[in-house]
Amino acid sequence: MTQxxxxxIVRSTGLPAGDASRIVADVAxxxxxxxxxxxxxxxxxxxxxxxxxxxxxxxxxxxLTHRPVRAPQLSARQLRRMVYG
Numbered sequence: 001m002t003q004x005x006x007x008x009i010v011r012s013t014g015l016p017a018g019d020a021s022r023i024v025a026d027v028a029x030x031x032x033x034x035x036x037x038x039x040x041x042x043x044x045x046x047x048x049x050x051x052x053x054x055x056x057x058x059x060x061x062x063x064l065t066h067r068p069v070r071a072p073q074l075s076a077r078q079l080r081r082m083v084y085g
Contacts, residue, residue: 002028035064035071039082053080 002024009020033041039060046056057076064071 031068035067035074036082038064038067038071039074039079043079043083 005024006017006020009015009023010017013020015023042060042063043056046059047053051059054076057079060079061074061076064074
């Protein structure tokens, strides 16, 4: 399936096979990321950009409503537990 998708992207876009393969891998990783993994990754990214936890958790709550597979409504406390244990 993956190789078929890479070949289709190469045919339809003219991208080199290596670029198409990286795109497919990125998309597959995006759709396979769990809610916990997403929360921890986004928290780390936003902290590195100087974000404050209250603002970060509010932003993550909003982002989770737009994920391809919608996460359950999570409180800031639940998000903190995912990040800090």
